[in-house]
Every structure is written in C-alpha cells, then in structure tokens.
Amino acid sequence: MLPGEPIQLVDPLGRPVPESTLRLPADADLVRAHEALVVGRRINDQAYALVRQGRLAVYPSSHGQEACQVAAALVMREQDWLFPTYRDTVSIVTRGVDPAEALMLLSGDWHSGYDPVATRVAPQATPLATQLPHAVGVAHAATLRGEDTVVMAMCGDGATSEGDFHEALNFAAVFGAPVVFFVQNNEFAISVPLARQSVAPSLAHKAVGYGMPGRRVDGNDVAALLSVLGDAVEAARAGGGPQLVEAHTYRMQAHTNADDATRYRSDDDVEAWRSRDPLLRSATHLTGKGLLTAAIESEMTAAAETLAAAMRDGLMADVEPDPQELFAHVYAEPTPQLREQSAFLAEELGREDAV
Structure with a gap:
C-alpha cells in the first residue's frame, strides 16, 4: 500500500518514459486532453483579464496545473460526480459546464451559476x-x-491539514465509498509551504492510515494523470473502495489576483518550474508522434478563442437584480418573519420608485 515515486510517462522534454506498470493512453485520448489543455490555459488568461476589467471579483488561477484539471474531468463517466474547489474552474468547464456559468460565483453573483444536479458538478467550495x-x-x-x-x-x-479531509477519508474507507480523493499538491497553501504542513514522506502516504491505496503522479504530465486517475476511478467503480492520488505540480501564478506571491517565494523558484509546463510538454510529445501539426494546433487555438469570447460576453452582460429573490429560496414555505421582511422591502422599494 505504500506509495512509490511519482509516476511519469512523458518527461518535461516530451519524451516517453519507460514504465513497467502503465502504458501511454491512446493517441486519441492524448489529443483530446491536449485540446482541453489549450482551452484551459485560455480560460485562465481570460479570467485574469476579466478581474482587471472588474467583471470578476477574484480569480484563483490554475495556470501550470491544467493537466490535473483536464485529466480529472476526462477520466470520469457521464454518471459520475465532480466535487471541485475554488481553483478547479478548468476542470468544471472540461466536464461540460458553460464557462460563464462556472465563473458566475466569482463574479459576485449570489447564484451558483450552474445546476449541480444537471451537470453532476457540485458547487465550487x-x-x-x-x-x-x-x-x-x-x-x-x-x-x-x-x-x-x-x-x-x-x-x-x-x-x-484540515479536519474535514481526515473525516472524509475515514468515512469513505469504513463504508467502502467509491471516491477518488485527488490532491493537487502545488507546494503552497496560500503562503504556507508544504514543509510547514506535513513531514510525511508524501501526502499520498496519508492514505495508508485509512487503509486505502495512495499513489503519486507527475501533475504536469497529462498522459500519466490520465492513466493513474483512470485506474483509480475504475478501481473505485469495481468495488475497490476509496482511492487517493497525489499530483505533484506547481501554482505558477499567485494564489489569487489579491495575493502577492513574491512575499513568500522567489522568482527563481517559479522559473525552475517554467520548463515543466504541462501544455508545452504535451505539445512537444504529440508533435514528435506526428499527432499535432501546425494546422491542428491552429484549430485548437481558434476553438479556445471562441470559448473565451463566449465566456467574456456572458460575464460582461449586466443583470438587473431582483431584491425579492433574497426571500425566494430560503425555506420551501416562507416563515412569517420572511414574509414580513419581504413586505417591508417591497414597501421601501415602492417608495423609492414613487420619488
């Protein structure tokens, strides 16, 4: 059950790495994943621009982590559920959610933006x-x-480092729940480095204490992620109980647009990860195999631009809020206090309209 070294199938230079237990995913799956990487990078860039334009209140970028994002969504079946964090917008969009709806929560709108039941994607936490x-x-x-x-x-x-994490793992293990816990280890919890959070050999080792398998994978190698996460999903589906996968990656940009990352890490540290870019690695690998040409890459870029434009238009649209919605979905049957408050607000708004 002890995790080994992080699994890698394609090295940072785009070359296949001999691996005794895993094969490279099918060519079609690798091309599909690369297209999702192109889209994911464009989403991150566009979202940062929307923050500067005041259309998003905040954005936690996954720039540099897109391989984790797209692989997590691509290995799932239609009936499966995705439970994302605030940094997993690219994963949500790869799952099929409209990007403008995926970002609506971060724009300051009180609506989640998408229907969790219809999309089988829980609200971002x-x-x-x-x-x-x-x-x-x-x-x-x-x-x-x-x-x-x-x-x-x-x-x-x-x-x-949170209690909820350990409670969830214990509950899942005891009941044999079909869950894949996917830890994106980007080395920082905002400004706190991993060394100040845990002295375990790896975060995947935490799975051992709960009696579940834990595996490590290169989080910038989309091929390895597809294989490792795909195996974990199918093991859980087959009755193998919960699985834990730790991906080793890096947050290239600040925690959010409101964070000054230079206060806790150096430019040299960031630069050391630039050559490990998952998008560049995938492109180099596919080009070497003859699966990615300039024409195909141009088509992927155009498709990403189209999606970014739709995302921009969706978030640029001004919505006239209805203050009475504050009371509409609190209880199935409104309480007397809510009715009283709603009536009071309606009276106040009526006075303003009359002025």
Whole structure:
C-alpha cells in the first residue's frame, strides 16, 4: 500500500518514459486532453483579464496545473460526480459546464451559476476541504441506491491539514465509498509551504492510515494523470473502495489576483518550474508522434478563442437584480418573519420608485 515515486510517462522534454506498470493512453485520448489543455490555459488568461476589467471579483488561477484539471474531468463517466474547489474552474468547464456559468460565483453573483444536479458538478467550495465529506456522502448514497457512480473529490495540499479531509477519508474507507480523493499538491497553501504542513514522506502516504491505496503522479504530465486517475476511478467503480492520488505540480501564478506571491517565494523558484509546463510538454510529445501539426494546433487555438469570447460576453452582460429573490429560496414555505421582511422591502422599494 505504500506509495512509490511519482509516476511519469512523458518527461518535461516530451519524451516517453519507460514504465513497467502503465502504458501511454491512446493517441486519441492524448489529443483530446491536449485540446482541453489549450482551452484551459485560455480560460485562465481570460479570467485574469476579466478581474482587471472588474467583471470578476477574484480569480484563483490554475495556470501550470491544467493537466490535473483536464485529466480529472476526462477520466470520469457521464454518471459520475465532480466535487471541485475554488481553483478547479478548468476542470468544471472540461466536464461540460458553460464557462460563464462556472465563473458566475466569482463574479459576485449570489447564484451558483450552474445546476449541480444537471451537470453532476457540485458547487465550487471556497472553505478548504468542506466539500470532501459531502463528496463521500454522495458516493455512499449512490452505493446504497445501487448506482454505478464514482465521485472525483478534488482538493489541494492545504486541505490535507484540515479536519474535514481526515473525516472524509475515514468515512469513505469504513463504508467502502467509491471516491477518488485527488490532491493537487502545488507546494503552497496560500503562503504556507508544504514543509510547514506535513513531514510525511508524501501526502499520498496519508492514505495508508485509512487503509486505502495512495499513489503519486507527475501533475504536469497529462498522459500519466490520465492513466493513474483512470485506474483509480475504475478501481473505485469495481468495488475497490476509496482511492487517493497525489499530483505533484506547481501554482505558477499567485494564489489569487489579491495575493502577492513574491512575499513568500522567489522568482527563481517559479522559473525552475517554467520548463515543466504541462501544455508545452504535451505539445512537444504529440508533435514528435506526428499527432499535432501546425494546422491542428491552429484549430485548437481558434476553438479556445471562441470559448473565451463566449465566456467574456456572458460575464460582461449586466443583470438587473431582483431584491425579492433574497426571500425566494430560503425555506420551501416562507416563515412569517420572511414574509414580513419581504413586505417591508417591497414597501421601501415602492417608495423609492414613487420619488
């Protein structure tokens, strides 16, 4: 059960790495993943621009982590559930959610933006690890109903220091819930480095204490991620219980646009990861195999631009808020206090309109 070294199938220079237990994914899957990487990078860039334009209140970029994002979504089946964090917008969009709807929560709108039941994507969780017990609950409920459902529960390295993380793992292990806990270890919980969070050999080692398999993977190698996460999902689906996968990656940009990352890490540290860019690695690998040409790459870029334009238009649209919505979905049957407050607000708004 002890995790080994991080699995890598394609090295930073785009060359295949001999691996005794895993094969490279099919060519079609690698091309599909690369297209999702191109889109994901464009989403991150566009979102940062929308922050500067005042259309997003905040944006936690996954620039440099896109391989984790797209692989997590691509290995799932339609009936599976995704439980994302605030940094997993690219994963949500790869799952099929409209990007403008995926970002609506970060724009300051009180609506989630997308229908979790229809998309089988839970609302993005800002508090660390709070979504993980919920993910286990959904997986356990699906098992009780006899459904063929696996839950992909995403979190960062900082979340592994939270009580919710440990409670979720213990609950999942005891009940054999079909959950894949996917830890994106980008080395920082905002400004706290991993060494100040844990002295375990790896975060994947935490799985051992709960009696579940833990594996490590190069989080910038989309090929390895597709293989490792794909195996974990199918193991959970086959009755193997919960799985934990730790991806070693790096947050290239600040925690959010409101963060000054230079206060806790150097430019040299960031620069050391630039050559490990998952998008560049995938492109080099596919080009070497003859699967990515200039024409194909141009088509992918154009498709990403189209999506970015739709995302921009969706978030640029001004919405006239209805203050009465504050009372509409609090209880199935409004309480007397809510009715009183609603009537009071309606009276106040009526006075303003009359002026």
